[in-house]
Amino acid sequence: MRFLRTLLFLFLCASSFACAANKDYVITIETSHGNIVAVLFDDTPEHKSNFIKLAEAGRFDSTEFQRVIKNFMVQGGDVFTKENLPAQEWPTLPAEIRPNHYHKKGMIAAARQGDGINPQRRSSGSQFYIVIGKVYEELELTTDMAALQKAFMKYMELGSQAELKKQYTRLYNEQKYDSLTTILLSKREELEKSLNVKLTKDFTAEQIEAYTTVGGTPHLDKEYTVFGEVIQGLEVADAISNLPTQRDRPVEPVFMKVTVDKMSRKKIEKEYGYTYADEK
Incomplete structure (x- = not known):
């Protein structure tokens, strides 16, 4: 009998664990412009846990989207300023920069201070941003523009490129900076071969x-922790x-007002058309 009770206990524990694993948190950011719904990633646990704790405690409520840049991002959640916490006491989170999470439009990432005073790239303990960005042409996207500019300047100094230098x-x-960019990009392959450099x-x-x-905003990749994704209401952002x-x-x-609900992953997928990474 004791053996059967032990088996039953282990079965119930396993069932409870499975049920918990099959559920997730749904984040709703309410604004006067509409609601933004998001999920947070399991492989950024420090950021996910911190965001949920702040939201459940109501600490995000009445904070603002205080930094807004068209074709770039919207940033908000400045909890510690709202709470009059001295800046030197603002908590930070360890970076959780993952190669599988990048700055596609709709991603949620943590704001942070610059590398000069924050070489570990620790995240703000509350502020986050939603990526807006822009759509890129593949040639522009895959080109290292700083390296291309440097190589182009060197190339123009060749005596054979007098006309190119004059045009530039x-x-x-x-x-006419757009035209300049077009010229630079058109010369990428030629410069790589002539100068034996990598410009991609x-x-x-x-x-x-x-x-x-x-x-999105690809230049932010590998620089900031991306820890969530908007699954509904991106038009609000x-x-x-x-x-x-x-x-x-x-x-x-x-x-904003931020609330948290826990629901099954199957329901999330059905209601929001979201597919979890391990199921793609």
């Missing part, structure tokens, strides 16, 4: 597909990103 100077003086960036096929269709601003702050404040 004219367009620069006329401030390494992206996976998945990243290229995302950045050339949905869009778009609307906020297009608001009139003064010094990147919306002229009319955009306050």
